[in-house]
Amino acid sequence: MPEAAVCQGQVTAGPGGAMTDEVGVITGDPTVRTARLADRRLGVTVQYTGAEEWYTLTGSPVTISDQDLEDFHAAVLTAIVLGGETTVPPIAGLSVS
Numbered sequence: 001m002p003e004a005a006v007c008q009g010q011v012t013a014g015p016g017g018a019m020t021d022e023v024g025v026i027t028g029d030p031t032v033r034t035a036r037l038a039d040r041r042l043g044v045t046v047q048y049t050g051a052e053e054w055y056t057l058t059g060s061p062v063t064i065s066d067q068d069l070e071d072f073h074a075a076v077l078t079a080i081v082l083g084g085e086t087t088v089p090p091i092a093g094l095s096v097s
Contacts, residue, residue, distance in 0.1 A: 007073035008033045010049055014083025018046050020055035025085055032080060034073040037061055042069060044076055044088060059088030 010031045017027035030046045033054065037043050042064055044057040057076070064072060079089040 005069075006033060006035045007069055009073070009077055011077050011081050013080050013086070016083040016085045018080045018083075018086040019058040020046060021058055022055045026055065030080065032057075032073075032077055034069060034076060036069055040064060042072055046080075057086070057088055062088050 008031065010029055012029050013027050017025040018030060018032075019025055026046055026048060029049050031049045033045050033047075035043050035045075040063050041061045044060040044062075045054040046057055047054045075089050079086045
């Protein structure tokens, strides 16, 4: 079975929310999307749930070596739940592109 190209989920952001490149911090209950891009890169975007606009999570896109999309997406969701102006979390095998 081929690996998914996109993972998406909704979380409640912890205190300090998630930091985006375009609008700064997003708080509340954002929707988070992690998508496979070219060259082993993953892009992470967030939106206010129900809105049309998507914003880049600061630190995205990233290149991963030993982690699959679902594991990486789960780590991003966990980081956003913890809050603290979350950016792409530091994960083994990850490098900012």
